[in-house]
Amino acid sequence: MVEExxxxxxxxxxxxxFDLENSGLVPxxxxxxxxxxxxxxxxxxxxxxxxxxxxxxxxxxTTRELVASTISAPDPENIVFTHSGTEANNLAILGxxxxxxxxxxxxxxxxxxxxxxxxxxxxxxxxxxFKVMRVPVTEEGFVLPEIFEAYMDKDTxxxxxxxxxxxxxxxxxxxxxxxxxxxxxxxxxxxxxAADAYGKLRIDVKKTDIDLLTISSHxxxxxxxxxxxxxxxxxxxxxxxxxxxxxxSLWPGVENVPAxxxxxxxxxxxxxxxxxxxAKMRSLRDMLMKGIVDNVTDVxxxxxxxxxxxxxNVNIAFLGVEGExxxxxxSLRGIYVSSGSACTSRMLEPSHVxxxxxxxHEEAHGSILFKVSRYHSEEDINYAVEQIPPAVERLRKIxxxxxx
Amino acid sequence: xxxxxxxxxxxxKRGEGCTGHPIVRLSKAISNIKDPQPHLIVIMESDIPxxxxxxxxxxxxxxxxxxxxxxxxxxxxxxxxL
Amino acid sequence: MSTRIxxxxxxxxxxxxxxxxxxxxxxDATVKASAGSPACGDVIRMYLKIVERNGEYYIEKASFxxxxxxxxxxxxxxxxxxxxxxxxxxxxxxSWRHVTDELGGxxxxxxxCSMLAVGAxxxxxxxxxxxxxxxxxxxxxxxWEEKQVIEEEKMIEKLYSKYAGLGGR
Numbered sequence: 135m136v137e138e139x140x141x142x143x144x145x146x147x148x149x150x151x152f153d154l155e156n157s158g159l160v161p162x163x164x165x166x167x168x169x170x171x172x173x174x175x176x177x178x179x180x181x182x183x184x185x186x187x188x189x190x191x192x193x194x195x196t197t198r199e200l201v202a203s204t205i206s207a208p209d210p211e212n213i214v215f216t217h218s219g220t221e222a223n224n225l226a227i228l229g230x231x232x233x234x235x236x237x238x239x240x241x242x243x244x245x246x247x248x249x250x251x252x253x254x255x256x257x258x259x260x261x262x263x264f265k266v267m268r269v270p271v272t273e274e275g276f277v278l279p280e281i282f283e284a285y286m287d288k289d290t291x292x293x294x295x296x297x298x299x300x301x302x303x304x305x306x307x308x309x310x311x312x313x314x315x316x317x318x319x320x321x322x323x324x325x326x327x328a329a330d331a332y333g334k335l336r337i338d339v340k341k342t343d344i345d346l347l348t349i350s351s352h353x354x355x356x357x358x359x360x361x362x363x364x365x366x367x368x369x370x371x372x373x374x375x376x377x378x379x380x381x382x383s384l385w386p387g388v389e390n391v392p393a394x395x396x397x398x399x400x401x402x403x404x405x406x407x408x409x410x411x412x413a414k415m416r417s418l419r420d421m422l423m424k425g426i427v428d429n430v431t432d433v434x435x436x437x438x439x440x441x442x443x444x445x446x447n448v449n450i451a452f453l454g455v456e457g458e459x460x461x462x463x464x465s466l467r468g469i470y471v472s473s474g475s476a477c478t479s480r481m482l483e484p485s486h487v488x489x490x491x492x493x494x495h496e497e498a499h500g501s502i503l504f505k506v507s508r509y510h511s512e513e514d515i516n517y518a519v520e521q522i523p524p525a526v527e528r529l530r531k532i533x534x535x536x537x538x
Numbered sequence: 539x540x541x542x543x544x545x546x547x548x549x550x551k552r553g554e555g556c557t558g559h560p561i562v563r564l565s566k567a568i569s570n571i572k573d574p575q576p577h578l579i580v581i582m583e584s585d586i587p588x589x590x591x592x593x594x595x596x597x598x599x600x601x602x603x604x605x606x607x608x609x610x611x612x613x614x615x616x617x618x619x620l
Numbered sequence: 621m622s623t624r625i626x627x628x629x630x631x632x633x634x635x636x637x638x639x640x641x642x643x644x645x646x647x648d649a650t651v652k653a654s655a656g657s658p659a660c661g662d663v664i665r666m667y668l669k670i671v672e673r674n675g676e677y678y679i680e681k682a683s684f685x686x687x688x689x690x691x692x693x694x695x696x697x698x699x700x701x702x703x704x705x706x707x708x709x710x711x712x713x714x715s716w717r718h719v720t721d722e723l724g725g726x727x728x729x730x731x732x733c734s735m736l737a738v739g740a741x742x743x744x745x746x747x748x749x750x751x752x753x754x755x756x757x758x759x760x761x762x763x764w765e766e767k768q769v770i771e772e773e774k775m776i777e778k779l780y781s782k783y784a785g786l787g788g789r
Contacts, residue, residue: 135630142631245561267585268561270594273569278597284590456661458627458689462637475661475689484661490562492569495659532643532693534654534663534685 146468219350275304302437303447356400425519
C-alpha cells in the first residue's frame, strides 16, 4: 500500500530537502568514498590478520585520526565508533552509570537535551538510584551559567549539556559551564552532545576540558550508521553492550566500515572550507527565516536569532495549523521538513524542547524545523519561500481554531 | 492581598512522559503568566535548587515577593510587575 | 521531533487531505459543534444544515473545520460525505469504524481521529435536539465515542490542572 501511497503523492516539480535533522542526502563524493569498501577493498573485518582486514583497519584508523584532529583530541584511540549519535549518547550516559553504580550521585542535564541523553539518564535513576535533575532554560533555550551553578555541587558526578540544541539551534556556553562544574567538583564528568555542533562550531576538547563528546555522521551529511564518542583518557566508563571486541574496547561488534569511509569523507568536506561553509549556511538560514517571517502572518521563531543560533537551523511555529498536516502539505509541494508535534498514545505529545522554552501546546504543535546545508542554493530557498505561504493559507482556511 | 486572589501553580506531582516533567511544565507555565495577579509556585527542591528557582523566576521577569523552603518543598510567591 | 511512529497513510487519506470535500465553515448552518482541544493538536468542528421532511429530520448538507493531522482532516471530510442526505437517525448510527473503513483504514494510533469526527457529529445532533423532545433513537447517556472524546478532552484538562490552572490558553 505504501507503493500506492507514493504513487498518489507523485513527484513534485521541484524538491528541496530541509529535514537534515533526521538525516538526508549524502553528497556523491561521500558515496564514492564508501563504494570500494563493499566489494573492492577493505571489505572485510578490521581486526582480522589478512590484507583485506588491514585495508578495513586502515580506513577505520585513519578516520579516528581525522576526527581526533578536528576536535583537538590527544589520541585517535580516544574515539569510539558506534552506529549512531543515539548509541554514542547511550554509551556515554549508561557507560558512566555502570562504571559508577556503587556511588550513584547526582546527574545534571538540560531540560532540552535530546531524548537519547534524557532517557538513558532516567534509566540510571530507575536502575541504580542516580538522581537526575533537569536545568530549566530561557525562552531562547539558553542554560544560564548562574542557574547551572545553583544546580551544580560536589555531589554532582555527571553533567550532560549539548553544545547546540538539535531543534531550536541554541548555542550553549559550554566552556563556561564546564569551568563552573569543575570548579565545584574537579572529578565531575562533563559530557557534551555535539551532534549538532560538529562541523558548524569549532570544538576543542582539550582546551575546554570536556570528558565525553558525541558526534553523529548523518548530521554532517555523512551516511547513517556511524556515530562517535570521544572519551578523555582516564574517564571511567564501561561498555554497555557485550560481545566480540574489534578495534575498540568500549563498543564491540564489527564496525560499519563502508559507512566509516563515507563519514571520513564527510568530515574532510565539512572541514575543508569550514568558515565559508558556515557563512553560507548562515546566509541561507537567514534568507529562509526572513522569507517566512516577512510573508506569513502569525508565526513565532523558536530559539534565538543571529550568532547565538546554529548556522543551519530554522524553526518556526505557524499558529492555527497543525504540524503533521503542514509537513504533508509541504511534502506535496516538494518541501521536506519535520514538525514539533508527534503522535504517541491517544494524545499528540509535542516536543519537550518547545514546551521547555515556554511554548504552549498549540504553538509547539504548529512548529516546523528546517535545516539548511552548504548544498542548498538561494534558488532552493526562494522556492520554499514561495511555496510556504500558500501552503499555510490553505490549512488555515479550513482550520477549526483561529490564530491568536 | 486576599488568599483567594492568589493563583497556585503546583508542580510537585509527576506528569507522564517527557513533557510531564516538572521543569518542563514550570518553564511553560511561567512563560504564560501574563496577568499581574500574584502566583504561588510550589515545586520540589529535588527538581530545582532554591537559588536556581529564584534566579530562574527573576530572569523570566517575575518579581519574587517571598521564597520559602518547607522541608524540601519550595514555595515562591511571585508577581509579574506591571 | 519527539517520539515518532511511522504513518503510512492509505492513498484515500492522502486524496482527501489534498482535496477535502465540504471543508470550511457553513454560513447558514442549523447547528455546529466541536470536539477535541487545541492543546491535543486535534479539533474537529461539524456544521450541519438540517431540514424536516415528512416528520423526519434530514441532513441537507454538512461541512467541517479541522485543526489536526491529515487523518483528522480526512476523517472529518469523509464523515461529511457519509451524512449528506441521511436522516439524523441514520447519521447517528455511523460509527468510528465505519469512518475508518471509508478511509481505507488508518494506523491504529490515528483511530482517535475517526472517533473525534463522530464525536463532533453526535454533539451537533444532540445540540439540535436541545430543548426539543429527544427522539426514541437518541440515547440520554453519552455513547462510547462521545465518552472517548470527553475523556480525551478531560485528560488535557486534568494535565493542565496539574499544571495548575492555566488552562488550554
